[in-house]
Amino acid sequence: MPDGNVTSNVLIINKGDAMLGLKQVHHIAIIATDYAVSKAFYCDILGFDLLSEAWREERDSWKGDLALNGQYVIELFSFPFPPARPSRPEACGLRHLAFSVENVENAVAHLEKHQVKCEPIRIDPYTGKRFTFFNDPDGLPLELYEQ
Known part of the structure; x- marks a missing residue:
């Protein structure tokens, strides 16, 4: 656990400076x-629209654009023999994708x-909301978080 004297390589920019505009x-x-x-x-089980x-x-590859509730969200690709990425919960990089739901159960x-196997439902100690994790067919961790 940090001792309060944490140093960082992150540059803090004054909000008055030019912003990127994300x-x-x-x-x-x-x-x-x-x-x-x-x-x-993603389409038949999770409910995305293609x-x-x-x-x-030229790339020997499929590309599909998937939407959730009318909003473009996922660009799904295939490539021959894609290298595996670590998908462990504490691996560096993208940890998981989280989707909100009305009722986790x-x-x-x-x-x-x-x-689709899900982890036991847990309660977020900070928000009191219920959530669970499961994986997509390639092991990408996905989370359901109750609104």
Whole structure:
């Protein structure tokens, strides 16, 4: 645990300085080992809509754009023999994607009906909200967080 004398390489910029102008997350790119399996998982089980889909012959790759409640969220790719990335909870880099749900228990029941294994439901000690984790077909950790 830090002792209060934490140093950082992060440059703190005065808010009065020129800002980059970020508005929101535009999309999240996910590379799948089996495009058809991942597309079915995200669309048929999680409820994403397929906005567009293209076979990119020059890259031997599929590209699908997926939306959640009308908002473009995931760019799903396939590539031949993609290298594996560490997916352990404390691995450096992207840790997980989190989605909000009205009721975690109902969402878990839906996932389990489709043979998706979920961790036990826990309570966030800071917010009192319930949440759980599960994995996509390639082991990418996904979280359901109750509103």
